[in-house]
Each structure stands twice: as C-alpha cells, then as structure tokens.
Amino acid sequence: KQEVTQIPAALSVPEGENLVLNCSFTDSAIYNLQWFRQDPGKGLTSLLLIQSSQREQTSGRLNASLDKSSGRSTLYIAASQPGDSATYLCAVRLQGSSNTGKLIFGQGTTLQVKP
Amino acid sequence: NAGVMQNPRHLVRRRGQEARLRCSPMKGHSHVYWYRQLPEEGLKFMVYLQKENIIDESGMPKERFSAEFPKEGPSILRIQQVVRGDSAAYFCASSRTPEQFFGPGTRLTVL
Numbered sequence: 001k002q003e004v005t006q007i008p009a010a011l012s013v014p015e016g017e018n019l020v021l022n023c024s025f026t027d028s029a030i031y032n033l034q035w036f037r038q039d040p041g042k043g044l045t046s047l048l049l050i051q052s053s054q055r056e057q058t059s060g061r062l063n064a065s066l067d068k069s070s071g072r073s074t075l076y077i078a079a080s081q082p083g084d085s086a087t088y089l090c091a092v093r094l095q096g097s098s099n100t101g102k103l104i105f106g107q108g109t110t111l112q113v114k115p
Numbered sequence: 116n117a118g119v120m121q122n123p124r125h126l127v128r129r130r131g132q133e134a135r136l137r138c139s140p141m142k143g144h145s146h147v148y149w150y151r152q153l154p155e156e157g158l159k160f161m162v163y164l165q166k167e168n169i170i171d172e173s174g175m176p177k178e179r180f181s182a183e184f185p186k187e188g189p190s191i192l193r194i195q196q197v198v199r200g201d202s203a204a205y206f207c208a209s210s211r212t213p214e215q216f217f218g219p220g221t222r223l224t225v226l
Contacts, residue, residue, distance in 0.1 A: 032213050043119075043206060044158075044217040051213070089158070093213070100171035101146060102160040103208075103215060 002027045004092055006106035013080055014114050021075040021109045023090035028068045031095040034103065035064050035075050038087045047088075048075070052095065080113045087111070117141070119209050119218035127224045134194040134201070136221045140209030147190045148215060149182060152204040164190060197225045 003026045013019055023033070032051045036044040048057045048064040050073070056065040063076040073090060087110045091103035120139040128134050140147050149161040163171040164184035175182070179197075184190040194201055202225045208215040 034214065036217070041222075043219040044208075046214060046216060049214045091158075100173075101163050101210070101215075102148065102171060102174070103150075103158075104160070105150075105158040107157045 002030075002092065002094060002104050004090060004104050004106040006088075006090060006109050008109060009107065010110045010112075012112040012114065015080060015082060017080050017113075018076070018078050019080055019111070021077070021088050021090075021111070023073040023075070023106055025071045025073075025092050025104075027094070028071050029095050030068065031093040033064075033066055033073050033090060033092050035062075035073075036089040036091065038089060038108070040087075044089065077111075080111075082113045082115050085111055085113050119207055119216055121205075121207050121218035121221050123221060124219060125222050125224070127226060128197050129226050130198055131196050134197050134223055136192040136194075136205050136207075136223070138190040138192070138207030138209075138218060140190070140207075141211075141216055144209035144211045144216075146210045147184050148208040148210070149190075149192050150206045150208065152206065152220075154203070158206065161192075194223075197223075199225045201225050 005024050007022050034049045035047040050057045050066045061078040066073045087108040089108045091105045147164045150158045152158045160174040162175050162182045179195045181193045204220045204222050206220045208217045
C-alpha cells in the first residue's frame with residue numbers, strides 16, 4: 001500500500017530564506033508526483049507536476065525534484081516571501097493496473113514566512 | 116476558462132438529512148475526482164468518474180455515499196442520512212491530462 005509522508009509537519013522561517021520541503025513515498029512505482037499549495041479554508045492550487053521519467057520541474061522560485069529509486073521528492077522555494085505562507089501538499093499517482101488517476105496525498109507541511 | 120466550480124461552498128445539515136454536493140469540471144475535462152479532507156487529516160480519494168461511468172470508487176464508504184457524473188450537468192456527490200462524522204471539506208478535481216485541477220471545496224457541517 002502506497003503511503004506518502006511529508007516532513008516537517010510545520011516550518012517557520014524569516015523572509016528571504018531558501019527552504020526545502022520533503023516528501024517521501026513507500027512504493028516507487030508511481031506515474032507522477034504533484035505538488036500543491038493550500039491556503040486556509042481554500043482549495044488546492046497545483047504548483048508543479050513531475051512525470052515519473054523526469055528528475056525535476058521548475059516554475060519561478062519553485063523547483064521540485066524527484067528520485068523514484070529512493071522514494072523521495074523535494075520542493076525547493078527560493079527567497080521565501082510572506083505570501084508563500086500556506087500548507088504544501090505532495091501527492092502521487094500510481095502506475096500500472098493501479099493507475100486509475102487517483103492521487104494519494106501526504107499530510108502536508110504548513111509553512112509560515114515571517115516578515 | 117473558468118476553473119473547477121463547486122457549490123454550495125458551505126452546507127449545514129442536521130443528522131439524518133441528505134447532502135448534495137455539486138462539481139462542474141473545467142471546460143473540456145471529462146474526468147472528475149472527489150476527495151474528502153476530514154478535520155486534522157489529509158486529503159483522501161473517494162471516487163473517480165468519467166462521463167456516465169464510475170471508474171474507481173475504492174475510497175467511497177460502502178453505505179450512504181453515492182456519486183454520479185451524467186452526460187449533461189455537473190457531477191453530484193450525494194450523502195444520505197448524514198452523521199456528525201461526515202463533517203469535512205469535500206473537494207472535486209477535474210483533468211484532461213495527468214494534471215488535476217481542484218475546486219474550492221464544499222465545507223459540510225453536520226449538526
């Protein structure tokens with residue numbers, strides 16, 4: 001059974017710091033991995049999607065990497081800003097016969113960036 | 116192109132009543148997914164539908180819950196005889212490619 005874990009559960013940093021959020025998964029047979037942002041009381045915003053054949057994806061100050069063999073992904077945020085404060089979720093989609101499209105989510109990392 | 120739309124955004128029901136949650140996918144998307152986020156828990160998959168077909172309902176509780184995605188109109192998640200434990204945020208996502216796009220959610224409160 002695929003399990004997704006995110007560490008740390010919460011993180012507080014001063015503005016301007018570069019930071020790394022971690023996501024690990026137990027079964028390396030994934031189709032893709034997606035990083036989301038969730039603001040309090042709101043829906044999810046897709047940040048980056050990495051296909052299983054890719055090693056990383058970049059969007060602006062965000063960079064996500066994927067190492068399938070070790071079951072890990074990291075989300076790197078450069079020059080953090082108070083507006084980055086939110087909960088960050090990673091989710092994996094299974095491959096093969098289990099690939100019905102459903103996403104399996106981690107519990108999230110709640111980030112606070114202090115001015 | 117409007118995003119995924121869900122209504123109502125907030126729904127209050129008394130125990131034993133029915134709850135109907137609606138989801139309109141993004142234009143051109145024929146795949147709809149429902150997820151539930153219980154208080155202090157992560158998002159859990161419930162059901163995956165394509166037009167008029169349920170593809171995967173492995174995350175749906177066996178009783179009281181049902182979902183449909185008719186040929187015309189929005190996808191509906193229906194919860195019969197709601198109990199307090201059904202209080203949660205229910206999110207819908209749609210896709211055409213591997214990337215899923217989420218709606219703002221419906222927050223269900225059962226009194």
